Amino acid sequence: MVGKDSRKAPPHSGDDPQTPGHTLTEGARVEIPISDLDLDHGPYCTSFGRDETALRTSIQRAGVLNPPLVHRQGEGAWAVVAGFSRLRALRDLGERACSCRDLSGSGLTALNLLLLGLHENLGTRDLNPVEKAMALARLEPLVLKDDLEKTYLPLLGLPRRHGTIEDHLALNHAEVEVRLAVASGRLCLRAFRMLRTWSSADRIEITRWIHTLKYNTNKQLQLIDIISDLMDEKCVTAHSLLETGPMADILEQAGGNPPQAAARLLRALRRLRFPSLSAAEQAFHRSVTALELPRGVSVTHPAHFEGVEYRLDIRFRNGRDLVDTLDALARTSGLEALGPPWKGGD
Amino acid sequence: MRSPGPPVWRPWAPPGKGVIEVEGVGIRRVLLHEDAADSSLARTACDRLKKVPSRIVFEDRAGGEGKGEPGRIDLDKETLRLVAFPGEMLKPCPGTGEGYICCGYQILNVGVNCPLDCSYCILQAYINQPSLRVFANLPRALSGLADRIDRDPSRFWRIGTGEFTDSLALDPVVGWTDLLLPFMEGRRNAILELKTKTVRIEGLLASRTRDRIVVSWSLNSPRIVSREEHRAPSLEKRLRAAARCQEEGFAVGFHFDPLVRHPGWKEGYERTVELLDRWIAPKKVIWISLGAMRFMPGLKPIIRRRHPGSEVLRGEFVPGTDGKLRYFKPMRTEMYAHLRELLTAWHPDPGLYLCMERDDVWLDAMGWSPGTSKGLSDYLDERARTTFSIIG
Numbered sequence: 001m002v003g004k005d006s007r008k009a010p011p012h013s014g015d016d017p018q019t020p021g022h023t024l025t026e027g028a029r030v031e032i033p034i035s036d037l038d039l040d041h042g043p044y045c046t047s048f049g050r051d052e053t054a055l056r057t058s059i060q061r062a063g064v065l066n067p068p069l070v071h072r073q074g075e076g077a078w079a080v081v082a083g084f085s086r087l088r089a090l091r092d093l094g095e096r097a098c099s100c101r102d103l104s105g106s107g108l109t110a111l112n113l114l115l116l117g118l119h120e121n122l123g124t125r126d127l128n129p130v131e132k133a134m135a136l137a138r139l140e141p142l143v144l145k146d147d148l149e150k151t152y153l154p155l156l157g158l159p160r161r162h163g164t165i166e167d168h169l170a171l172n173h174a175e176v177e178v179r180l181a182v183a184s185g186r187l188c189l190r191a192f193r194m195l196r197t198w199s200s201a202d203r204i205e206i207t208r209w210i211h212t213l214k215y216n217t218n219k220q221l222q223l224i225d226i227i228s229d230l231m232d233e234k235c236v237t238a239h240s241l242l243e244t245g246p247m248a249d250i251l252e253q254a255g256g257n258p259p260q261a262a263a264r265l266l267r268a269l270r271r272l273r274f275p276s277l278s279a280a281e282q283a284f285h286r287s288v289t290a291l292e293l294p295r296g297v298s299v300t301h302p303a304h305f306e307g308v309e310y311r312l313d314i315r316f317r318n319g320r321d322l323v324d325t326l327d328a329l330a331r332t333s334g335l336e337a338l339g340p341p342w343k344g345g346d
Numbered sequence: 347m348r349s350p351g352p353p354v355w356r357p358w359a360p361p362g363k364g365v366i367e368v369e370g371v372g373i374r375r376v377l378l379h380e381d382a383a384d385s386s387l388a389r390t391a392c393d394r395l396k397k398v399p400s401r402i403v404f405e406d407r408a409g410g411e412g413k414g415e416p417g418r419i420d421l422d423k424e425t426l427r428l429v430a431f432p433g434e435m436l437k438p439c440p441g442t443g444e445g446y447i448c449c450g451y452q453i454l455n456v457g458v459n460c461p462l463d464c465s466y467c468i469l470q471a472y473i474n475q476p477s478l479r480v481f482a483n484l485p486r487a488l489s490g491l492a493d494r495i496d497r498d499p500s501r502f503w504r505i506g507t508g509e510f511t512d513s514l515a516l517d518p519v520v521g522w523t524d525l526l527l528p529f530m531e532g533r534r535n536a537i538l539e540l541k542t543k544t545v546r547i548e549g550l551l552a553s554r555t556r557d558r559i560v561v562s563w564s565l566n567s568p569r570i571v572s573r574e575e576h577r578a579p580s581l582e583k584r585l586r587a588a589a590r591c592q593e594e595g596f597a598v599g600f601h602f603d604p605l606v607r608h609p610g611w612k613e614g615y616e617r618t619v620e621l622l623d624r625w626i627a628p629k630k631v632i633w634i635s636l637g638a639m640r641f642m643p644g645l646k647p648i649i650r651r652r653h654p655g656s657e658v659l660r661g662e663f664v665p666g667t668d669g670k671l672r673y674f675k676p677m678r679t680e681m682y683a684h685l686r687e688l689l690t691a692w693h694p695d696p697g698l699y700l701c702m703e704r705d706d707v708w709l710d711a712m713g714w715s716p717g718t719s720k721g722l723s724d725y726l727d728e729r730a731r732t733t734f735s736i737i738g
Contacts, residue, residue, distance in 0.1 A: 161418070162418045162419065163418045166418075193647075194647070197650065197651065197654075228650070229659065229660075232650075232659060232660060233660045233661075273662075274662045274664070274674070275662070276662055276674050276676065276677065277662055277664060277674045280674075280676075303665070304664035304665060304674065304675075305674070305675055306664060306665070306666050306667055306672070306675060306704075307445065307667055308445075308704070308705075308706050340675075340676070342676040
């Protein structure tokens with residue numbers, strides 16, 4: 001099932017003197033039991049959370065065209081250098097062994113081997129955030145911090161900021177549920193950054209709800225921000241917050257209509273976070289409703305009542321309709337009482 | 347980075363191993379940047395810090411070393427860097443705009459970063475270079491400033507140094523008052539406000555200048571002082587220092603900023619006003635500002651990380667039209683009105699004003715409004731003129 005390969009090493013990166021040279025020692029072919037290989041961790045692994053369906057189909061039909069690269073570690077165990085996805089696909093297809101290329105005698109350093117696998121991945125696909133985190137975590141002990149910032153952050157397409165490395169190292173150590181969510185894009189990196197200081201249990205729980213309720217990036221950030229504030233203010237965990245009051249009911253029924261439940265949950269949390277503002281908004285809404293404004297007319301208050309100007313919208317079909325609406329509006333009683341609810345405008 | 351060459355001036359003995367510990371300040375290292383080496387201010391500081399390990403740093407301008415993302419860098423409050431500030435040192439306070447009334451202050455930028463470590467400090471989200479940075483080219487810059495101020499005698503300049511650092515915390519080390527007070531003696535159309543939370547008034551008291559100098563203290567409720575204003579002296583110590591300055595003929599001011607809604611905030615601020623009453627003669631107070639807690643959203647994660655357990659983020663903060671988060675309007679109105687009641691009971695005309703607030707909040711909380719930033723600026727200028735004609 002394993003095909004022949006005349007693979008060359010990736011081109012040398014001019015920025016990095018430690019990248020392997022233009023060609024590699026071919027390395028002997030070895031048949032290795034797949035069960036002997038750690039396909040999820042290891043010093044050179046930068047592969048995580050990928051959908052390997054297409055690869056499995058390809059291997060089923062054509063076999064493994066490029067043999068994975070392996071390296072024998074000090075105590076004799078094999079470490080995969082490149083080809084994690086291929087090996088996982090083979091394992092999932094029920095294969096027990098794979099022909100690999102052994103780089104043990106190549107004289108390549110740990111950094112060379114890591115870069116070999118990394119460049120192979122970068123040459124064929126984009127790394128997801130968790131894979132970038134894995135790459136940084138594995139590079140970090142092998143290169144100077146300055147090099148990590150100047151050479152490897154740009155290589156991985158990451159911004160050169162102090163926080164970038166810190167955030168990615170934390171992501172590398174995050175719970176598998178959280179990493180899967182980040183890798184698949186269901187949890188955005190900014191949201192993960194906000195979750196960093198949370199307890200593991202809370203981080204997993206909120207990740208689960210973000211996934212179930214399908215929050216987009218903005219809503220994820222809003223949700224986490226509000227819950228963080230409430231946790232701080234009420235000295236509670238996210239778990240205890242979500243299992244109480246209206247939140248528990250909303251989440252219990254979330255399966256029925258996730259988008260609706262998502263919006264309801266945010267509203268309920270916002271009411272808890274901003275009780276006075278929410279009460280003012282409701283009072284204003286009631287006062288506008290009580291005015292019985294003409295059809296097509298609406299009044300909105302300034303955002304958060306911070307500004308002083310209210311907004312009147314009129315929808316009309318034609319000039320005649322507009323004149324009629326304005327007449328009706330001018331005759332509406334109680335308009336002069338509109339204003340901030342806390343000043344008796346309700 | 348320039349190649350190291352012979353230092354222009356090497357003023358101090360071989361580096362020692364000491365540390366200068368004054369309340370709130372613990373300088374363990376001094377770095378004299380090459381471009382600041384010939385400054386008299388740097389010479390003073392280095393002489394006063396002889397026991398602290400020190401070295402000359404060869405860098406372009408104010409030092410590119412360690413530039414980073416605000417909020418992420420180590421603020422390194424134990425290193426004093428004496429650097430030259432390349433830009434204009436006196437600039438109008440940018441205020442906040444967008445419907446908020448500002449006071450028209452002029453900021454004299456004498457340094458950046460502060461040895462105190464208040465949890466709510468905006469500098470945490472602003473500073474992108476480590477260390478306490480003191481601008482050693484101040485003496486040279488002052489002569490240019492003198493020309494600028496004197497050229498326009500019809501204009502009144504309210505100048506302050508407490509925007510990017512505490513005005514007095516480092517004074518015993520760098521001798522700001524030795525430079526600034528004599529500088530003010532010749533400026534008839536300007537006042538200088540030194541804002542502080544410290545009790546470092548030795549330099550002030552040693553000076554013969556009193557006229558057109560305002561020394562002002564930031565005050566808060568005892569709970570906020572003890573829980574949030576790390577490394578700052580207690581309320582009572584501050585007020586004793588203020589009382590001493592009053593006795594010595596200085597005009598004093600106070601800033602209740604940021605007002606924080608915490609459990610028992612009303613009683614807390616009452617307690618502070620009681621202390622104010624115990625130590626301070628209200629007639630000689632030039633002004634008292636009130637400013638409710640407000641911050642750019644980016645400060646929130648920084649406070650959470652640097653000051654876990656801080657209470658200052660609790661409360662209903664909503665985005666203002668300037669992008670800053672503020673307490674929901676009726677809440678801050680309530681706070682201002684409460685403080686106004688307390689302070690006007692202490693003295694009918696304490697020179698109260700609101701910092702970065704809206705016209706409608708002024709009207710609701712204070713019963714009047716200056717209407718515009720120009721109106722507030724005129725009001726404060728007039729307070730200054732009146733105060734100094736009384737004291738002067």
